[in-house]
Amino acid sequence: xxxxxxxxxxxxxxxxxxxxxxxxxxxxxxxxxxxxxxxxxxxxxxxxxxxxxxxxxxxxxxxxxxxxxxxxxxxxxxxxxxxxxxxxxxxxxxxxxxxxxxxxxxxxxxxxxxxxxxxxxxxxxxxxxxxxxxxxxxxxxxxxxxxxxxxxxxxxxxxxxxxxxxxxxxxxxxxxxxxxxxxxxxxxxxxxxxxxxxxxxxxxxxxxxxxxxxxxxxxxxxxxxxxxxxxxxxxxxxxxxxxxxxxxxxxxxxxxxxxxxxxxxxxxxxxxxxxxxxxxxxxxxxxxxxxxxxxxxxxxxxxxxxxxxxxxxxxxxxxxxxxxxxxxxxxxxxxxxxxxxxxxxxxxxxxxxxxxxxxxxxxxxxxxxxxxxxxxxxxxxxxxxxxxxxxxxxxxxxxxxxxxxxxxxxxxxxxxxxxxxxxxxxxxxxxxxxxxxxxxxxxxxxxxxxxxxxxxxxxxxxxxxxxxxxxxxxxxxxxxxxxxxxxxxxxxxxxxxxxxxxxxxxxxxxxxxxxxxxxxxxxxxxxxxxxxxxxxxxxxxxxxxxxxxxxxxxxxxxxxxxxxxxxxxxxxxxxxxxxxxxxxxxxxxx
Ligand code: ADP
Ligand code: MG
Numbered sequence: 001x002x003x004x005x006x007x008x009x010x011x012x013x014x015x016x017x018x019x020x021x022x023x024x025x026x027x028x029x030x031x032x033x034x035x036x037x038x039x040x041x042x043x044x045x046x047x048x049x050x051x052x053x054x055x056x057x058x059x060x061x062x063x064x065x066x067x068x069x070x071x072x073x074x075x076x077x078x079x080x081x082x083x084x085x086x087x088x089x090x091x092x093x094x095x096x097x098x099x100x101x102x103x104x105x106x107x108x109x110x111x112x113x114x115x116x117x118x119x120x121x122x123x124x125x126x127x128x129x130x131x132x133x134x135x136x137x138x139x140x141x142x143x144x145x146x147x148x149x150x151x152x153x154x155x156x157x158x159x160x161x162x163x164x165x166x167x168x169x170x171x172x173x174x175x176x177x178x179x180x181x182x183x184x185x186x187x188x189x190x191x192x193x194x195x196x197x198x199x200x201x202x203x204x205x206x207x208x209x210x211x212x213x214x215x216x217x218x219x220x221x222x223x224x225x226x227x228x229x230x231x232x233x234x235x236x237x238x239x240x241x242x243x244x245x246x247x248x249x250x251x252x253x254x255x256x257x258x259x260x261x262x263x264x265x266x267x268x269x270x271x272x273x274x275x276x277x278x279x280x281x282x283x284x285x286x287x288x289x290x291x292x293x294x295x296x297x298x299x300x301x302x303x304x305x306x307x308x309x310x311x312x313x314x315x316x317x318x319x320x321x322x323x324x325x326x327x328x329x330x331x332x333x334x335x336x337x338x339x340x341x342x343x344x345x346x347x348x349x350x351x352x353x354x355x356x357x358x359x360x361x362x363x364x365x366x367x368x369x370x371x372x373x374x375x376x377x378x379x380x381x382x383x384x385x386x387x388x389x390x391x392x393x394x395x396x397x398x399x400x401x402x403x404x405x406x407x408x409x410x411x412x413x414x415x416x417x418x419x420x421x422x423x424x425x426x427x428x429x430x431x432x433x434x435x436x437x438x439x440x441x442x443x444x445x446x447x448x449x450x451x452x453x454x455x456x457x458x459x460x461x462x463x464x465x466x467x468x469x470x471x472x473x474x475x476x477x478x479x480x481x482x483x484x485x486x487x488x489x490x491x492x493x494x495x496x497x498x499x500x501x502x503x504x505x506x507x508x509x510x511x512x513x514x515x516x517x518x519x520x521x522x523x524x525x526x527x528x529x530x531x532x533x534x535x536x537x538x539x540x541x542x543x544x545x546x547x548x549x550x551x552x553x554x555x556x557x558x559x560x561x562x563x564x565x566x567x568x569x570x571x572x573x574x575x576x577x578x579x580x581x582x583x584x585x586x587x588x589x590x
């Protein structure tokens with residue numbers, strides 16, 4: 001392998017030449033402590049930065065003995081290393097040089113969620129950072145000296161600082177980070193046997209700095225979470241002082257079943273629910289939510305009017321739609337399609353699709369729900385005959401969903417008491433403090449009974465499966481046979497079909513969105529077919545992630561190359577993207 005000296009000589013040689021000559025540095029270069037693999041040089045100074053990998057022997061990085069002991073710890077260790085790399089770049093920022101992206105060094109370390117990602121991975125004997133580096137130019141002419149400063153001086157310094165020359169304190173931080181993530185996963189896995197769907201640790205900081213930030217609100221302006229006696233539980237975690245003092249995590253256990261979060265406006269209900277939404281994955285120490293853990297199968301359900309729905313079984317919530325001019329038969333809501341859903345039909349479809357994808361429960365907030373989907377009060381029942389109301393409100397199904405299908409619900413509802421009768425537990429948020437209100441709500445429900453209903457709807461039947469038609473996933477764009485792209489969290493363009501993900505609230509990272517686009521292509525080309533219901537396709541994708549890893553997701557990926565910046569999505573968000581694709585077609589049921 002050529003050495004750092006050869007790289008310097010090459011950069012000297014191409015100094016001042018056209019940008020394309022940077023191609024000459026593609027390939028592997030051996031440095032004292034690491035190998036630098038230049039996989040793809042950007043085409044010009046303004047294009048996305050060049051893709052490189054920095055590979056270091058595990059012996060040199062010298063991680064704590066048990067850092068890589070299991071899958072969770074490996075993901076956590078990779079996450080810490082990616083963050084350390086990013087922090088070192090930020091602390092010792094190289095001067096941006098020349099035109100375009102020159103001098104930029106990026107590693108896709110992510111936000112407060114700890115996700116499996118491609119940014120840092122472990123091999124048998126090495127650990128590798130996948131980075132993007134902007135090669136410097138003046139106009140379109142190569143700045144060879146600047147490139148040397150960047151690759152030969154700066155990069156080794158960053159790496160030494162981030163990964164190699166760790167002092168005691170930094171090593172302790174690394175260990176605590178990994179331990180804290182493993183503690184969270186231990187609690188997550190223990191939830192089910194304790195009949196819980198979520199846990200919020202005492203002392204957790206739930207509110208965020210702003211609606212546009214995932215950083216915690218400063219401590220002096222925050223009321224830390226405190227569990228009410230009636231809901232207090234304890235978990236013993238494997239590692240002391242990682243997330244909470246000692247080895248006992250104490251906090252509020254949210255039981256399976258139907259749980260209401262009530263309280264006055266602005267008292268902290270939605271903040272609590274949002275923390276639970278995001279606690280389906282682990283959080284970094286210092287985030288404030290590192291002791292908040294929820295069941296990984298919880299899915300946020302909201303109204304999303306305007307979305308497309310393709311052949312979804314929503315009959316349990318919506319049936320007997322009015323006839324439209326020219327229609328002789330009512331539309332079958334066991335196979336409901338529309339290109340422009342209403343608030344209630346979209347919310348019904350979101351529930352059915354979550355069930356189809358294997359959800360264990362739902363998270364709903366009155367702020368983002370359609371009122372007519374949630375409740376139907378006595379007076380409106382008196383005015384509008386049940387025969388003329390296609391909607392069976394969620395209130396009338398929520399117990400059935402739990403008792404017949406095992407699906408729990410956590411529901412924020414400050415505006416109506418109609419759910420009191422159907423709740424197993426009621427938590428009141430009062431000035432950001434959680435209080436047990438179960439007994440009071442029950443007593444009130446007895447005092448003001450809901451007038452009995454004449455409109456007994458048929459029981460919920462199992463929801464019908466759907467088989468996506470791989471032919472409806474057209475990845476062609478212009479002259480290219482396969483092209484998909486994404487923008488931030490919110491949009492995928494698959495071929496030429498835009499997919500709007502703004503209503504999908506449990507996507508945490510743009511790299512997950514990218515991975516979803518690639519997953520759709522993989523699924524359409526490998527896993528879809530006449531005998532493949534969507535749930536099975538999602539199983540196959542998860543197996544692919546487990547066995548092949550995320551590196552292999554990009555259809556153009558070649559082994560031992562920078563795989564692009566990807567983070568693992570949940571099956572629910574992959575399904576959500578497929579379900580929102582307006583060109584989706586289903587195979588006929590045999
Ligand atoms: P609700 O849904 O009950 O109307 P929110 O959850 O939207 O209330 O919270 C209202 C405001 O209070 C938000 O700005 C939020 O950041 C803040 N907040 C929530 N929880 C706390 C807390 N524990 N300490 C301080 N501020 C909080
Ligand atoms: Mg709210």
